[in-house]
Amino acid sequence: MSKRKPFIAGNWKMYKTCPEAVETAKKLVRILHGIDHVDVMIAPSFTALASVYEVIKDSSVMIGAQNLFWEKEGAYTGEISPGMIVSSGCRYVIIGHSERRQYFGETDLSVNKKIRAAIKNSLAPVFCIGETEKERDAEDTFNILDKQIKMGLEGFSPDDLQHMILAYEPVWAIGTGKTATSVQAQEVHRFLRNLIENLFGKRIAGSIRILYGGSVKPENIGELMSMPDIDGALVGGASLDAEKFAGIINFKI
Numbered sequence: 684m685s686k687r688k689p690f691i692a693g694n695w696k697m698y699k700t701c702p703e704a705v706e707t708a709k710k711l712v713r714i715l716h717g718i719d720h721v722d723v724m725i726a727p728s729f730t731a732l733a734s735v736y737e738v739i740k741d742s743s744v745m746i747g748a749q750n751l752f753w754e755k756e757g758a759y760t761g762e763i764s765p766g767m768i769v770s771s772g773c774r775y776v777i778i779g780h781s782e783r784r785q786y787f788g789e790t791d792l793s794v795n796k797k798i799r800a801a802i803k804n805s806l807a808p809v810f811c812i813g814e815t816e817k818e819r820d821a822e823d824t825f826n827i828l829d830k831q832i833k834m835g836l837e838g839f840s841p842d843d844l845q846h847m848i849l850a851y852e853p854v855w856a857i858g859t860g861k862t863a864t865s866v867q868a869q870e871v872h873r874f875l876r877n878l879i880e881n882l883f884g885k886r887i888a889g890s891i892r893i894l895y896g897g898s899v900k901p902e903n904i905g906e907l908m909s910m911p912d913i914d915g916a917l918v919g920g921a922s923l924d925a926e927k928f929a930g931i932i933n934f935k936i
């Protein structure tokens with residue numbers, strides 16, 4: 684089991700209108716009342732952030748955004764700045780999710796700029812990395828992760844990464860029902876912690892929380908959380924239902 688406080692995040696992707704998001708957040712706050720053994724974050728769509736914040740602000744649930752654009756303001760139609768996200772009550776922002784890399788052309792370079800902008804605005808990045816099925820089959824997993832980490836975090840100091848959360852999400856496990864086994868995930872998490880230690884030192888490597896993401900459900904969270912380098916989960920589908928998500932948060936090892 685991990686030595687760090689578990690962190691469980693729900694990525695609501697492009698699901699739920701604003702009233703639906705508010706309804707789910709209300710249920711979650713009710714079910715999770717008094718919970719403090721886990722940090723819980725939900726990431727609704729941009730249009731629901733401010734309304735969901737009103738629901739969770741006096742509870743232990745926190746909110747984050749699913750993306751940002753790095754400029755402060757300007758003629759960037761359709762984009763959302765870090766300041767806008769902060770003013771909606773967010774403390775976190777998911778960056779580099781594989782769906783953004785796959786469908787919206789995000790690269791390690793744009794991810795780097797986004798992480799920089801998040802940190803500058805006191806938003807903790809939830810930095811997502813992961814290999815595709817093809818890359819895993821070609822035994823390229825560790826090379827891919829090495830590149831994603833080195834490029835995504837190029838130019839940062841250990842202090843910059845103090846509040847950052849890393850999310851290992853094998854692309855082949857996202858939304859597919861295929862979960863990495865706890866042994867497969869632990870192997871990668873250990874590799875990532877060693878890499879962080881080599882790049883940024885022991886202190887950050889010891890404190891950084893590394894989440895696993897990819898078809899996490901109430902039935903498999905306990906086994907994943909029993910591993911020493913798995914500090915929590917980034918949950919997609921199973922976070923959309925408050926009771927199911929609470930079943931993950933209340934995991935038993």
Ligand code: PEP
Nearest residue numbers: 857858896897898919920
């Ligand atoms: C995700 O969106 O980050 C994710 C892991 O999705 P799912 O849990 O549905 O696989």
